[in-house]
Amino acid sequence: MEFWVGQVFNGISYGALLFLLAGGLSLIFGMMRIVNMTHGSYYLLGGYVALTVISRVSNFWLGILGAALVIALIGIGEWNAFLKRLGGQELGQVLTTMGFALIFQDLALVIWGGDPYTIRVPAYLSGTWQVGNLFFPIYRVFIIGVAIVIAVALWLVLERTRIGAMMRATVDDAEMARGVGVNVYLISMAVFSMGAVLAALAGVVAGGFLGVAPGGDFEILPYAFVVVIVGGMGSLKGALVGSLMVGLLDNFGKALFPELSYFTLFAPMAAILAVRPTGLFGRA
Amino acid sequence: MARKLLVIALIAGVLVGGMFGATDAQKGPIKVGFLAPMTGGGAQIGKDMTNGFQMWLDENGGKIAGRQVEVIIEDTQGQPQVALTKFRKLVENDKIHVATGILFAHIGYALAPKADEYKIPLIYPVAAADDLTQRKPSKWVFRTGWSSSQPSHPFGEYAAKTLKYKRIATIGIDYAFGWEVIGGFQKTFEENGGQIVQKLWAPLNTSDFAPYLSQLRRDVDAVFSMMVTISSLRFPKQYQDAGIKIPLIGAGTSFDEFVLPSLGDEALGGTSALIYSAALDNPVNKKFVVEYRKKFGKVPSYYSETCYTTARWINEAAKGIGGDVEDREKFLAALRKVELPDTPRGPVKLDTYGNPIQNVYIRKVEKKDGELWNTVIHTYPAVSQFWKYKPDEFLKQPVYDRNFPPCKHC
Numbered sequence: 305m306e307f308w309v310g311q312v313f314n315g316i317s318y319g320a321l322l323f324l325l326a327g328g329l330s331l332i333f334g335m336m337r338i339v340n341m342t343h344g345s346y347y348l349l350g351g352y353v354a355l356t357v358i359s360r361v362s363n364f365w366l367g368i369l370g371a372a373l374v375i376a377l378i379g380i381g382e383w384n385a386f387l388k389r390l391g392g393q394e395l396g397q398v399l400t401t402m403g404f405a406l407i408f409q410d411l412a413l414v415i416w417g418g419d420p421y422t423i424r425v426p427a428y429l430s431g432t433w434q435v436g437n438l439f440f441p442i443y444r445v446f447i448i449g450v451a452i453v454i455a456v457a458l459w460l461v462l463e464r465t466r467i468g469a470m471m472r473a474t475v476d477d478a479e480m481a482r483g484v485g486v487n488v489y490l491i492s493m494a495v496f497s498m499g500a501v502l503a504a505l506a507g508v509v510a511g512g513f514l515g516v517a518p519g520g521d522f523e524i525l526p527y528a529f530v531v532v533i534v535g536g537m538g539s540l541k542g543a544l545v546g547s548l549m550v551g552l553l554d555n556f557g558k559a560l561f562p563e564l565s566y567f568t569l570f571a572p573m574a575a576i577l578a579v580r581p582t583g584l585f586g587r588a
Numbered sequence: 589m590a591r592k593l594l595v596i597a598l599i600a601g602v603l604v605g606g607m608f609g610a611t612d613a614q615k616g617p618i619k620v621g622f623l624a625p626m627t628g629g630g631a632q633i634g635k636d637m638t639n640g641f642q643m644w645l646d647e648n649g650g651k652i653a654g655r656q657v658e659v660i661i662e663d664t665q666g667q668p669q670v671a672l673t674k675f676r677k678l679v680e681n682d683k684i685h686v687a688t689g690i691l692f693a694h695i696g697y698a699l700a701p702k703a704d705e706y707k708i709p710l711i712y713p714v715a716a717a718d719d720l721t722q723r724k725p726s727k728w729v730f731r732t733g734w735s736s737s738q739p740s741h742p743f744g745e746y747a748a749k750t751l752k753y754k755r756i757a758t759i760g761i762d763y764a765f766g767w768e769v770i771g772g773f774q775k776t777f778e779e780n781g782g783q784i785v786q787k788l789w790a791p792l793n794t795s796d797f798a799p800y801l802s803q804l805r806r807d808v809d810a811v812f813s814m815m816v817t818i819s820s821l822r823f824p825k826q827y828q829d830a831g832i833k834i835p836l837i838g839a840g841t842s843f844d845e846f847v848l849p850s851l852g853d854e855a856l857g858g859t860s861a862l863i864y865s866a867a868l869d870n871p872v873n874k875k876f877v878v879e880y881r882k883k884f885g886k887v888p889s890y891y892s893e894t895c896y897t898t899a900r901w902i903n904e905a906a907k908g909i910g911g912d913v914e915d916r917e918k919f920l921a922a923l924r925k926v927e928l929p930d931t932p933r934g935p936v937k938l939d940t941y942g943n944p945i946q947n948v949y950i951r952k953v954e955k956k957d958g959e960l961w962n963t964v965i966h967t968y969p970a971v972s973q974f975w976k977y978k979p980d981e982f983l984k985q986p987v988y989d990r991n992f993p994p995c996k997h998c
Contacts (some may be wrong), residue, residue, distance in 0.1 A: 418632025439831030
């Protein structure tokens with residue numbers, strides 16, 4: 305029993321981190337039809353920027369804020385200067401965003417060097433809660449909390465506000481949305497930078513327990529893509545369910561069949577795609 | 589058409605340049621090819637390596653055996669096929685006299701037969717795979733670093749006899765280096781009365797160790813971790829967060845100076861074995877650490893030390909033959925005969941298989957003036973890669989792997 309509770313908790317906390325990353329990717333993927341290979345870089349750069357801010361002002365929360373601002377600007381810049389011209393050209397997008405991912409990787413190496421770092425989290429977020437024989441690292445509880453807050457906030461914005469309605473309209477039919485007076489340009493930019501900010505947030509949060517080091521971008525990107533593909537592009541619900549599924553499958557796979565840990569993660573994915581090619585909550 | 593002409597002209601230029609290069613090489617500088625990852629995940633280690641090598645040269649006027657030295661650094665990108673191409677380029681175009689560098693073991697294996705083919709001395713300061721100097725030695729290849737299981741053998745004995753551990757669980761990164769480090773430890777630990785009761789393996793790119801930690805047996809005296817680079821950073825923190833209070837020991841790389849500055853109090857008490865510690869209390873090392881910090885702003889890792897020593901090694905050999913490195917057979921013989929009594933890590937010389945006989949240090953992570961250091965708590969002098977075993981008998985057993993030695997007590 306303890307084993308199962310512990311594993312479920314671990315899986316959910318890892319899934320929560322994946323949700324932060326994949327939520328943004330799904331928005332960009334689904335709404336703007338941009339296959340954004342730079343998403344992992346936003347995650348990595350977010351961690352590095354926060355590291356720098358925290359080393360200057362020793363405040364974790366300012367670190368998150370700084371990372372969000374800087375990455376939002378980078379995202380807006382990349383989209384404005386390059387991606388918006390490449391609407392509908394998947395190959396061009398993949399090449400461009402992949403190129404940026406490689407550039408950012410080298411840039412990070414030049415600026416921050418290649419030594420691995422860890423983001424020091426505030427004392428009240430470190431430590432462990434013990435319940436009976438079970439241990440719950442407070443930081444993992446915190447990650448779950450952040451993911452819940454972000455999920456609720458995104459849901460409220462998308463489903464309950466006018467801007468959200470315009471975003472959904474843009475997803476459904478950009479041309480029609482433009483026709484009824486939605487500023488598709490501004491909406492797209494907002495969505496892109498929001499996705500980038502979420503990736504940066506994931507990077508900072510992950511920096512607290514996975515560390516920040518070169519290669520982190522391409523280490524986590526495949527997981528984010530799996531989440532988006534399984535959950536369905538552009539669907540918030542899909543990203544949420546997909547993240548939890550990947551987190552739990554990854555965790556139980558490693559715990560129960562350590563030799564088959566990739567099989568237990570990817571076999572169910574393949575099965576889902578065979579039955580529902582658009583993902584669990586995606587629309588064709 | 590114009591473009592085609594340009595290409596032909598370029599090719600011709602390269603060819604002619606190459607030919608002139610060949611005639612010049614007779615009495616020009618000593619050329620050292622240095623292969624290391626300069627981009628990608630291993631880039632910082634590559635930098636630590638070249639820094640160490642360059643530092644020795646800078647301290648000695650950029651000369652080896654009185655001749656100018658030209659170091660040609662090539663980026664392997666951490667990939668064997670790239671390393672092979674770059675190695676050929678170094679040999680055929682740059683006309684190097686000796687090659688060194690190499691971080692990853694699989695690249696070490698890929699290049700070794702080529703060194704024999706080109707007849708170029710190839711020195712490995714880092715690549716640790718046991719069989720490079722055990723079951724698959726190459727004439728032109730030797731090591732100035734260490735073999736994976738070399739520090740593990742004395743450490744297994746130390747854990748059983750001195751630390752008095754009876755039962756240990758291991759968790760390691762699932763690839764050859766991890767298998768060899770843990771295999772060597774298991775062999776001597778069990779021969780001295782200990783029992784390995786669990787062996788867990790995590791893939792190389794594991795970020796979250798929680799699923800493994802929850803399976804880790806709690807009825808053991810210690811946990812042996814075999815981590816490298818970023819996983820060395822992640823593991824102790826996640827170990828502590830999981831509420832595990834069992835003493836943590838491990839491979840040298842689990843606590844090496846590459847990650848130590850980034851680790852926090854969770855690493856305190858971590859005990860490990862390696863051929864080097866930046867905290868080593870001898871005058872050569874103290875000076876090395878001070879100078880290295882002054883130059884590069886950080887404590888040297890073993891990667892820097894072994895490459896620093898490699899530069900001196902090449903100098904020692906070249907000096908012995910009057911700088912005549914063009915006579916490659918003579919140069920190789922001289923390289924294999926080098927004995928250095930006073931490197932930062934202590935005395936070093938090669939065994940007949942091409943692996944150093946050197947001290948192994950048992951180190952414990954302690955805090956001094958707010959910094960973490962690997963305090964040396966015990967020294968095993970002049971340890972061979974075969975430990976106390978006879979080489980030919982040792983070589984009859986298979987190379988350590990995932991299932992060897994078998995886990996009898998699991």
